[in-house]
Amino acid sequence: MIQSQDVEFYKENGYLLVKGVFNPEEVAEMRTAVEQILKRAVQANKDVNHTWQGDYIPEEELKQLDLKGFHDVHYHDAAFTKAVAHPKMVAILSKLIGPNVQLHHSKMLVKPPENGAAFPMHQDHPYFPHESHSMLAASVHLDDADERNGCIHVIPGSHKQGPIEHEGSYYLSSEDYPIDSGVACPAEAGDVLIFNYLTIHGSKPNRSERTRRNVLFQYRDPEDLPTKNVHVNWGQGLMIAGANVRKFMES
Numbered sequence: 720m721i722q723s724q725d726v727e728f729y730k731e732n733g734y735l736l737v738k739g740v741f742n743p744e745e746v747a748e749m750r751t752a753v754e755q756i757l758k759r760a761v762q763a764n765k766d767v768n769h770t771w772q773g774d775y776i777p778e779e780e781l782k783q784l785d786l787k788g789f790h791d792v793h794y795h796d797a798a799f800t801k802a803v804a805h806p807k808m809v810a811i812l813s814k815l816i817g818p819n820v821q822l823h824h825s826k827m828l829v830k831p832p833e834n835g836a837a838f839p840m841h842q843d844h845p846y847f848p849h850e851s852h853s854m855l856a857a858s859v860h861l862d863d864a865d866e867r868n869g870c871i872h873v874i875p876g877s878h879k880q881g882p883i884e885h886e887g888s889y890y891l892s893s894e895d896y897p898i899d900s901g902v903a904c905p906a907e908a909g910d911v912l913i914f915n916y917l918t919i920h921g922s923k924p925n926r927s928e929r930t931r932r933n934v935l936f937q938y939r940d941p942e943d944l945p946t947k948n949v950h951v952n953w954g955q956g957l958m959i960a961g962a963n964v965r966k967f968m969e970s
């Protein structure tokens with residue numbers, strides 16, 4: 720699925736777009752699952768707006784933005800369990816992380832049309848820091864994404880700076896790091912954008928008439944240990960490739 724030059728690209732740039740990982744049927748199954756989760760969230764009175772708060776966008780604009788974001792989607796619908804450990808994903812991740820790959824968590828992100836939320840530029844590292852930085856995100860696109868509907872932007876090579884102080888908030892100053900300081904990564908439904916948790920990334924609001932649905936899976940090497948007891952999730956630690964030789968050492 721990916722070649723040695725892709726692995727080199729990822730090491731150098733901290734991200735990699737892999738085209739056509741999921742076929743149209745698999746994408747359709749995940750889209751249906753996302754829609755069903757949203758319906759159940761409404762029924763359960765859990766349909767809250769998950770837009771990131773802060774001063775990265777004028778207050779009046781921020782009030783308009785909406786994000787449907789839910790964690791642990793592979794515990795809501797088996798479509799995601801299949802996707803998390805899809806043979807093509809396993810092939811890609813084994814080359815980028817190594818023979819042993821473990822799921823850290825999953826989530827879905829739905830940016831509705833017109834006012835779908837933005838993400839200020841940030842590293843994911845402060846949310847779940849680890850010792851050797853094997854952690855990466857695989858953003859699975861369920862819709863075509865471009866600049867108008869809020870595709871992801873990344874700063875190539877920024878992972879090489881290591882962890883950056885995020886000064887209390889969990890994003891970087893929008894003066895120092897406007898979203899345009901990253902390169903836009905347009906992608907089609909079925910594509911997977913991979914980025915290391917040190918790679919600075921974010922995305923603009925969805926100003927189009929199209930929804931932008933993504934699911935995001937975070938993976939790590941099971942020997943790469945957390946440095947803080949944070950972001951511990953229900954069922955964390957599913958092995959999707961190789962073995963966790965440390966399992967008996969965990970309490």
Ligand SMILES: O=C(O)CCC(=O)C(=O)O
Nearest residue numbers: 828838871920921922933
């Ligand atoms: O999907 C996006 O637009 C950005 C998501 C993101 O930055 C994150 O979840 O950390």
